[in-house]
Amino acid sequence: MKGEKDYNLDVVINQREIEQRVIELGEIISQDYASSESPPVIVAVLRGSVYFVVDLTRQLSVPFHLDFMGISSYGGSSDPFGVVRITKDLEVNIYGRDVLLVENIVDTGLTLNYLLKNLYTRRPSSIRVCAFIDMKARRLIDVPIDYKGFELPDLFVVGYGLDYQECYRNLNEIASLKVKPKEKN
Ligand code: 5GP
Ligand code: MG
Secondary structure, eight states: OTTOOSEEEEEEEOHHHHHHHHHHHHHHHHHHHTTOSSOOEEEEEETTTHHHHHHHHTTOOSOOEEEEEEEEETTSTTOTTOOEEEEEOOSSOOTTOEEEEEEEEESSSHHHHHHHHHHHTTOOSEEEEEEEEEOGGGOSSOOOOSEEEEEOOSOOEEBTTBOBTTBSTTOSSEEEEEEOOOOOO
């Protein structure tokens, strides 16, 4: 039918599950950083992680600094080497600081691997990674994830910051997006 969407959205993580898990992550992370000598620097990766990092940091009971790093993949998100271009660098100097890198999804792991390598050259005291979604089945390179929200199988998901062509970031749930097979006339 004309104007009908040629794809389906199926909720795979609902709003309540997200809220509950974010509270749990906030508690665990607060405990782990409670004895830090100086506030950790929370580095959120633009743009998809914004929704998650806002909710997560509101659950923290420890002081922290919040900063952002903007990246875009060379040649689209499927760059085989995971080389990303930094479109916005940190404003905080992370030398000697504890860093918590917040990502919304770790898929092949190439982006996270590149980001970690980049951040380690700045000689922080530590880096931990918090990823809202871990898509382990798609991993091409081993990357450390210290805190994870959910593990999902190989799906293309949108919502809670994740987009499809810049749409659906504002969904309050995570949904898988499937292209419908074309109907025969
Ligand atoms: P990587 O494959 O390097 O681990 O992930 C690169 C980027 O691809 C992620 O930061 C995210 O922006 C995007 N990506 C990977 N899997 C998905 C997915 O299922 N849905 C959406 N919307 N983006 C994804
Ligand atoms: Mg991203």
